[in-house]
Structures are given as C-alpha cells and as structure tokens.
Amino acid sequence: MNEEAYINTPLGIAKICGNVDGISSVTVLNNDLAEITSVIPEILEDCVYQLQEYFNGTRQQFNLNLNPQGTDFQKRVWEQLSTIPYGKTISYLDLAKQLGDVKVIRAAASANGKNPLWIIIPCHRVIGTDGSLTGYAGGLSRKQWLLNHESPYKQQSLF
Template structure:
C-alpha cells in the first residue's frame, strides 16, 4: 500500500496526484513549472485518464476511488460536493443547509478550503451567495477556468 506521487501537465498548471490502492488522497496544483512524471504507476493511471478526459470535455462524472484525509465533518462536506452536478454551482449557505448545518457556513467554507482533492471533490463549484467567485486554494483564476470549462461559457463576474 505504497503512496504513489506523480505530476501531470493540465491546462491549468501542473497537477500533483497522490494515492494508493485505498484511493486518491490529493490532487493539488502548483504554479511552479516542474517536470512531469514520465511513468504513471498503475494505481494512479485511471485517475490520470479521467482527468485528461475531463479537460478534453469528454467526462462529466468521475468514478475514481477517493481516500480523503480529514475530520468527519470535513469528509461529509467534501462528500456533499460530489452531488453538485457538472456545470452547476451552489453557495456556501446552500451547502451548509444540505449538510443540515444551516448556521455553519464558515465551518463549511473552512472545510472546503482544506479539500485536497481538486476537481474530483469539486469545491470549485461553491460560490458566494451573491454569485461572486470566492476563495479557491489554487487561485481564483483556476476556479474561474474550471467553472467556464464546465458551463461552456465565460464567467462574466469575477470580483
């Protein structure tokens, strides 16, 4: 059960993927231009394939096994993200209501901020109640790009 680590090129920068036979633990992005992994370990191949299909516009649902590392509340918040349909968004307030914690908006936002499985646990689909793009650990420009990619439209409002 060795943790494998790779780097792949994507349209939004270098993605670092960590995982093992228990599932994907993280997909994070770096602004540093670092070399990509030449040989993909078999345990991460399906994740790489599905991400490539996503970026090519051929995939809207992921079936890769995930193994998020966090508190019980964080994992529940992250699980709820997977129920947001491709191309749709929710507000932090709406997400907190789904979790039956309507007053825990900040806790939900904090949990989303600690999400280390980008795209597959789509915290980029959470926006402010006023429709504004808010917080994204890997940069608002990536969040904007992902939302535009999924909606097929350019985001009109950013700030």
C-alpha cells in the first residue's frame, strides 16, 4: 500500500508517494489546495529530509530507494537522466545519443516528460540543443528555478 505526504517547497506543495519497495513519485502540485502533512509516514521520512536538504542547497545527490512505475524504455531513460551531474545540463539529442540511437529523441523526450520523480530523477537538466528551455511537466518557470538553484553561478539581484 502506498503512503503519501504533502510538503511545502519553494516550487509549491509537493506530493510524495511510496511504500516499502521505494519512492514511486514526487510531483509538485499546480495548486496549493492540499493540506501539508503534519506527521510524515516513516517510509517517506528520508525522502522528505533529502528534498529539504536539496532545497536548502546542502544536497546535490539523492540516496533513496526508488520505485518509479513505467515501461522498460521509460525506466532506461530515467536511469540515464540520473547520471546527469548536479549543475549540468544536456540536450535531448545528447540524451538520445547516450541511449544509443539518435532516432529515439522523441521517445526519450516523451519518457522524460513522464518522469514521476521530479527533482530526484533530474529531468529538468535536459534542454533544447540550442540551449533553450523546452518542455517541462511542471512548467518552464519551475524548470528555470531548478536550473538557477543548481547553477554554480548564482544570479545576484540588483535591487
């Protein structure tokens, strides 16, 4: 049986789901209607803690038991996404090449968009070949926020 928790993040309320087999999904909701979980289920505590560290800027890699549900191809894509280093980006074409076939670029992009483990499997680190932000299930503003958060060159506000 899946446990779930709702936590506050800088991107909005995140919903975390998982069970003894691992974390199956982390998504940021597009509204703030969910009630924040007051007592985190034990099975999700480590995930919540690691996400808080990530948002605080003290964690760059996650060390969690993951159990995303998807096709074999989607899982291959998600495994490849997990190799993209913190603070780095690759293009969809690079991703397809890493998977061994440039012709799978659209399928890889589709699998990227179906990633159920936002942030933990860093689908936000995939950009267009021209460097543009393209497609992100959570919205481009969240993708930009995550890339800025991970950037070694922090943008300073002038005001």
